[in-house]
Amino acid sequence: MEPDLSTLAEYLETEGFDGYLLDADSADSNQLYLSGFDAPDPFVTVFTGDETRVLVSGLEYGRAKKESRADAVYRLADYDFRQRLAEYGPKEGRARTIAAFLDDAGVESVLAPERFPLGTADGLREQGGDVTAEERDVLGDIRAVKTDEEVDNVRAAQKANEAAMKAAEDLIRAADVDADGILVYEGDPLTSERVQQEIEITLLREGCALDETIVACGEQAADPHDRGSGPLAANESIIIDIFPRSKSTKYHADMTRTFVKGEPSDELREWFDITAEAKDAAFDALEPGATGKDVHDAVCDVYENAGHATFRSDPTTETGFIHSTGHGVGLDVHEGPRLSSDGEELKPGHVVTIEPGLYDPAVGGVRIEDIAVVTEDGYDNFTDYPVELVVD
Amino acid sequence: MEPDLSTLAEYLETEGFDGYLLDADSADSNQLYLSGFDAPDPFVTVFTGDETRVLVSGLEYGRAKKESRADAVYRLADYDFRQRLAEYGPKEGRARTIAAFLDDAGVESVLAPERFPLGTADGLREQGGDVTAEERDVLGDIRAVKTDEEVDNVRAAQKANEAAMKAAEDLIRAADVDADGILVYEGDPLTSERVQQEIEITLLREGCALDETIVACGEQAADPHDRGSGPLAANESIIIDIFPRSKSTKYHADMTRTFVKGEPSDELREWFDITAEAKDAAFDALEPGATGKDVHDAVCDVYENAGHATFRSDPTTETGFIHSTGHGVGLDVHEGPRLSSDGEELKPGHVVTIEPGLYDPAVGGVRIEDIAVVTEDGYDNFTDYPVELVVD
Incomplete structure (x- = not known):
């Protein structure tokens, strides 16, 4: 895939910069996107409007020439890195090396990420x-609008995600409930950790890596950032939020479901139904030309009309x-656009989550999250997983 | 664990700074170490010499109060974040909020990471x-010297690592070799991906997460940064480098072994033996008071005396x-101290890898890596895995 960097080129031109500069490893998705090079240590990339150049260590040089999408690959030794280090020390030596690399590319003024x-x-300023x-x-704005290939990458990760969600749900279904209301599987308490x-393991078999997985029950589910731990309980909500990353493409997916093993309280049922309604309202608002704020407002309207804060x-x-209604998904699991109070205009190719939820330690938590792509005339929700609360 | 930050406090005092400032998520190990708070989105931490304060979003406030090791936890709303955003926009609004947080802590001049x-x-400078x-x-220098608890964390991750290495070696052992010299397991070619x-999966079962795993054969093994892909071949070297991270403690381990299924060439055998010798020489040099450079030089001596570049x-x-001889291991898989041409003085509590290796696309690659802690009177190599080339 060759990214379309014309917007960046125009922006640099308009704002009067000679180049756009990155100094990061490929855990920085802008670096991975611009350079196309996956490397564990920081390296330098400059985009001049006409071409992309990368500057890497000797150790990465061969691989960068083969794998990166840069127009030209340079190594630190091309700019006398060792001599500069010896003469000026690590900080100034490195800055002088990068300055020489930029000078060679005809770049004096650079725009850089926040x-x-x-x-x-x-260091560069001192030079x-x-x-x-x-x-x-x-x-990030460019990355938010996906090519068809990128959307396919997210779809593929979402397939793996659905397999993992099914494995989790099956485990909860297969569990028994002991006298204390704790889920038991094969003689042991079924814990968040076991389900995670x-x-x-399912994701690994499907070619995905993962950062973290949320399997949070009861009071834990009431904290959207709690990943969950310990035994799972019957009759309480269990939020499962999975956001895998394809090992090969590096694109993510993201989906959440909420389950109750046994009998949910009336309040949890009501929360689940209103959250499903809020999700539908969000999708009704999701189309190009609408803003992320419009979609978020649609969710807030449903909740507030039902008396929820x-x-x-x-x-x-x-x-x-x-929390907000959703976010873009791509090389980062959280990226643009935002579906929130300051959400920007939506465009075809935006891949977004829709994830309304309700939280209260006294009740638990409920969240339902799908992933979809904004299309020319609306959206394509490519989440293929049932929305059902009770797991028998 | 309470980190001993007295060196940082003294340094701030000597250099005339009021505080040490971080703005990062907990993927930044300095942030995780100083704040003790594991969070996926950037937050702000300041150490004043007397106390550590963190500034988090409302979403993280409850968890930060429970989980962080900061002396005081503040939320953005405490410094009128939303009003400032509305008035000044995202960049300046955020900067003004952090400035108010620093002002409240009595901090004007800050030292910050590179x-x-x-x-x-x-943004802060503009304020x-x-x-x-x-x-x-x-x-980073403080983090490099581990407490006993931290060393135990690395040891525990290393146990998981050894289980994973054994699973990999067993798979290679169980494989057959087909007429083309390709390893075959249960009817399919045994690939790097399958071994990874x-x-x-073994690491997950042992409570570890992982970034990447290297299983690189033949010419791939000659590139130390190649993670390996495709079918494994008999009679060629297979480098397996595993660096898991404990999910609970967040500490890493690191170990490499090199295997040949079948019959290694004389050259590979010689490389393996000289690399084992280089590893021994490195350990002979490893003690408090020696430098990382001394240890690296010991390895270079062995290799150069044997005619290797x-x-x-x-x-x-x-x-x-x-590459260099080794590196520290802790919250980061690569951290201080360096065992390299500019390696600093070694101290008790430094946890380091010793990982000499030889590489040539015409031959393949060999690397042997152990992990050890520098002690008061030498070192404790807590790697418990055989060093044997041939897997029958």
Whole structure:
């Protein structure tokens, strides 16, 4: 895939920068996207508007020439790195090497990401370079609009995700409930950790890696960032949120379901139904030209009309709908566009989650999350997994 | 565990800074170490010499109060984040919020890591703040010296590592060799990917996560950064390098072995023997008071005396011993101290790898890597895995 960098080229031209500069390893998705090079140690990439150049260590040089999508690959030794290190020390030596690389590319003033390393920026400035942190993440905006190939990468990861969700649900279904209301599987308490392991092994077999998986029950489920631990209980909600990354393509998927083994309370049932309704309302609002804020407002409307607090109605609430409606998914599991109170205009090719939820430690948590792509005339929800609360 | 931050406090005092500032998520190990808080989105931590304060979003506030090791936890709302955003926009609004948080902590001038985000630094500077990127990574130096608890964490991860290496070796042992010299297991070619999967599933079962695993055969093994792919071949070297991370403690281990299924060439045997000898020489040099350079030089001596090129004898060589001897291991799989041409003095509590290796696409690659802790009177190599080339 060759990314379309014309927007970035135009932006540099308009704003009067000679280049866009990255200094990061490929865990930085802008670096992975721009350079096309997957490397564990930081390296430097500059986009001049016409071409992309990378600067790597000797150890990475051969692989970078083979694998990166840069127009030209240079190694530190091409700019006398060792001599400069010996003469000026590590910080200034590295800055002078990068300055020489930029000079060779005809680049004096650079735009850099908000999270560009301060040491490199100040080092280049000391060499007379002009480095500006960007206000908006232009490359992130470009990355947010996926090519068909990128959408297919997310779809493939989502297939793996559905297999993992099914493995988790099957495990909960197969469990018994002991006298204390704890789930028991093959003689042991069924824990969050055991279900996470089942999910993660399934994902590995499906060619995916993973950062973390949420399997959170009861009070834990009421904290959207709690990954969950310990035994799972019957009659309480269990939130399972899985966000795998394809090992080969590096693209993510993301899906959440909420299950109850046994009998949910009336309140949990009501929460589940209103959350499913909120999800439908969000999809009704999802189309090109609408904003992420429109979609988020549709969810807030449903919740607030049903008497639930949201961050829109009360920014300090600790219960109710206490996060945004969704986010883009791609090389990062969280990327643009935002489906939130400051969500921007939606465009065809945006791959987004829709994930309304309700939280209260006294009740538990409910979240339902699908993943979809915005199309020319609406959206394509490519999540293929039932929305059912009770697991018998 | 409470980290001993007295060195950082003294350094701030000596250099005239009011605080040490981080703005990162917990993938940044300095952030995880200083704050003790594991969070997927960036948050701000300041160490004043007397206390550690963190500034998190409302979503993370409850968990940060429970889980972080900070002396005080604040939320963005405590410093009028939303109002500032509305008035000044995202970049300046955030900078003003952090400035208010620092002001409240009595901090005007801060030291920040080399890779501190440029946007935050420039934003604080615009508010009159004084932000300096550090020349040396003081917190990294503190992290390099492990407490007994941290060493135990690495030991535990290494146990998992050994189980995974055994699973991989067993798979290679169980494989047959077909007429083309390709390893075959249960009717299919045995690939790097299949062995990686076996390793990774074993690690998951042992409570470890993982970034990547190297299973590289033949010419692939000659590139130390090639993770390996495709069918494994008999009579060629297979480098297996595993660096798991404990999911619970977040500490890593690291170990490499090189195997040949079948009959290695005389050259591979010789490379293996000299590499084992180089490893022994490195351990002979490993003790407190010696430098990382001393240990690296011991390895270079062995290789160069045997006629092999090293980066010491030829900085541009693409074959021979083309990396450093080792590195620290902890929250990061690569951290201080360095066992390399610029390796610093070694101290008790340093947990390091010793990993000499030889590489040439015409021959393949050989690497043997153990992990050990520097003790008061030498070292404790807690790697418990045989060093044997041939797998029958």
